[in-house]
Amino acid sequence: xxxxxxxxxxxxxxxxxxxxxxxxxxxxxxxxxxxxxxxxxxxxxxxxxxxxxxxxxxxxxxxxxxxxxxxxxxxxxxxxxxxxxxxxxxxxxxxxxxxxxxxxxxxxxxxxxxxxxxxxxxxxxxxxxxxxxxxxxxxxxxxxxxxxxxxxxxxxxxxxxxxxxxxxxxxxxxxxxxxxxxxxxxxxxxxxxxxxxxxxxxxxxxxxxxxxxxxxxxxxxxxxxxxxxxxxxxxxxxxxxxxxxxxxxxxxxxxxxxxxxxxxxxxxxxxxxxxxxxxxxxxxxxxxxxxxxxxxxxxxxxxxxxxxxxxxxxxxxxxxxxxxxxxxxxxxxxxxxxxxxxxxxxxxxxxxxxxxxxxxxxxxxxxxxxxxxxxxxxxxxxxxxxxxxxxxxxxxxxxxxxxxxxxxxxxxxxxxxxxxxxxxxxxxxxxxxxxxxxxxxxxxxxxxxxxxxxxxxxxxxxxxxxxxxxxxxxxxxxxxxxxxxxxxxxxxxxxxxxxxxxxxxxxxxxxxxxxxxxxxxxxxxxxxxx
Ligand code: CA
Numbered sequence: 001x002x003x004x005x006x007x008x009x010x011x012x013x014x015x016x017x018x019x020x021x022x023x024x025x026x027x028x029x030x031x032x033x034x035x036x037x038x039x040x041x042x043x044x045x046x047x048x049x050x051x052x053x054x055x056x057x058x059x060x061x062x063x064x065x066x067x068x069x070x071x072x073x074x075x076x077x078x079x080x081x082x083x084x085x086x087x088x089x090x091x092x093x094x095x096x097x098x099x100x101x102x103x104x105x106x107x108x109x110x111x112x113x114x115x116x117x118x119x120x121x122x123x124x125x126x127x128x129x130x131x132x133x134x135x136x137x138x139x140x141x142x143x144x145x146x147x148x149x150x151x152x153x154x155x156x157x158x159x160x161x162x163x164x165x166x167x168x169x170x171x172x173x174x175x176x177x178x179x180x181x182x183x184x185x186x187x188x189x190x191x192x193x194x195x196x197x198x199x200x201x202x203x204x205x206x207x208x209x210x211x212x213x214x215x216x217x218x219x220x221x222x223x224x225x226x227x228x229x230x231x232x233x234x235x236x237x238x239x240x241x242x243x244x245x246x247x248x249x250x251x252x253x254x255x256x257x258x259x260x261x262x263x264x265x266x267x268x269x270x271x272x273x274x275x276x277x278x279x280x281x282x283x284x285x286x287x288x289x290x291x292x293x294x295x296x297x298x299x300x301x302x303x304x305x306x307x308x309x310x311x312x313x314x315x316x317x318x319x320x321x322x323x324x325x326x327x328x329x330x331x332x333x334x335x336x337x338x339x340x341x342x343x344x345x346x347x348x349x350x351x352x353x354x355x356x357x358x359x360x361x362x363x364x365x366x367x368x369x370x371x372x373x374x375x376x377x378x379x380x381x382x383x384x385x386x387x388x389x390x391x392x393x394x395x396x397x398x399x400x401x402x403x404x405x406x407x408x409x410x411x412x413x414x415x416x417x418x419x420x421x422x423x424x425x426x427x428x429x430x431x432x433x434x435x436x437x438x439x440x441x442x443x444x445x446x447x448x449x450x451x452x453x454x455x456x457x458x459x460x461x462x463x464x465x466x467x468x469x470x471x472x473x474x475x476x477x478x479x480x481x482x483x484x485x486x487x488x489x490x491x492x493x494x495x496x497x498x499x500x501x502x503x504x505x506x507x508x509x510x511x512x513x514x515x516x517x518x519x520x521x522x523x524x525x526x527x528x529x530x
Contacts, residue, residue, distance in 0.1 A: 046077070050080070055124055056108065056414070069412050084099070109125075121163075126163070126346040126348055126349065129160075139419075157462050166342040179209070186203050191323075191326060222288070223298075228456055232472075269491070273296065279491075324439065334447075364418035373412055374413065375412070376412050392427060473510045481510065
């Protein structure tokens with residue numbers, strides 16, 4: 001694949017088969033006279049209308065130039081984007097591979113995996129943006145300079161910036177949510193540590209809090225269980241992946257806590273405390289289990305509290321309450337999930353007018369551009385109250401969708417490089433979620449320091465180009481093996497105690513020590529120690 005890509009790029013570079021960038025109507029582009037920067041009105045980026053092609057597909061939503069916000073962006077900047085992914089194409093990875101194989105790169109490219117974008121950059125498919133940012137993008141430059149975490153996220157280990165991220169600077173993402181009405185009914189207090197949690201979940205299982213006379217409750221569930229097999233191992237401060245402790249990268253399955261965690265999780269699963277379909281139920285788990293008055297507790301985003309509104313009629317008294325993270329077996333309270341910058345977009349080597357594009361990208365880091373992408377259009381989707389705070393209009397609040405879903409349906413909060421407004425998170429939350437988010441925000445000690453982004457249950461580090469291939473190869477042999485073993489142990493298909501020694505030997509044979517070494521090097525670079 002990589003080799004093929006390199007070849008394709010090499011051919012493309014000499015044969016101009018890449019699509020042309022920008023249907024520019026600007027006649028002065030072809031003259032030899034030096035361009036004198038002209039002061040343009042308002043937020044215009046170009047005097048004439050320009051259109052650029054874009055490859056981006058976020059949450060199965062290929063970029064759609066008809067979205068009202070992007071029409072508004074076009075009106076204000078004179079820059080329009082044309083998505084190249086058909087609306088029927090829901091597989092982002094396949095579409096990306098297809099584009100690379102075709103050799104026809106869009107002018108602007110965004111993709112879910114920042115490592116793949118950096119690789120495309122190193123192979124010549126994306127251009128380094130460092131100089132363009134210095135010269136033409138003062139707002140991007142300011143945000144990168146003010147936020148080392150964002151800058152680190154944007155910068156490849158070869159020193160180049162190939163993609164402008166969505167600059168998220170808040171910490172809180174997922175929180176613990178429990179059925180407060182069930183606790184009240186059974187006269188229980190919210191659990192504070194893993195032993196209390198076991199007792200509460202057992203009561204949820206056995207004491208019929210939904211009151212239908214059946215033992216049908218599913219005490220602990222998760223809509224991300226299908227992609228994060230080990231979501232609940234963090235209750236025992238462990239996981240099936242890498243982690244950092246005291247400056248050292250460890251692979252948690254080799255550590256003591258893993259034995260404690262897997263043994264307990266298998267026991268909980270066997271006793272029916274964990275959703276029997278946790279590995280397979282998928283993203284709809286929350287809708288199904290809360291809507292059916294069956295689910296008791298989960299670890300999820302602030303949107304978990306929205307069911308208090310949507311289910312109020314169907315399930316009288318229904319209340320999902322956010323609680324502090326559960327202390328582990330050693331009494332330590334930590335929240336592993338933490339928000340981090342999100343991958344954004346870059347400029348491809350076939351773009352003929354990168355200067356205009358970087359100026360356009362800079363727009364989303366200005367107050368006006370960031371407001372459009374975070375909040376929508378003033379007077380339509382939000383207003384500013386007498387205290388100067390932005391509030392969403394009834395059109396957004398009463399749309400029948402969640403705030404974020406509504407905004408995404410008009411093109412806001414898309415996965416582009418932009419300055420994220422933390423106030424958006426609180427404004428879009430319900431009152432009860434807002435309090436919980438504030439509680440998590442106020443307890444910065446619950447979060448770890450010097451942690452690389454922790455996404456979907458694993459650390460994400462950047463690897464040196466010379467290590468990357470070796471690392472990916474090692475992990476392609478290790479990760480599926482660990483997931484498979486873990487699943488077998490939890491489901492009770494195989495005996496953990498009995499398997500563990502050979503499991504460790506297998507990991508060694510598959511090169512886990514070298515993988516740890518590569519991660520340590522990557523982490524040292526992350527910390528700036530190398
Ligand atoms: Ca029941």
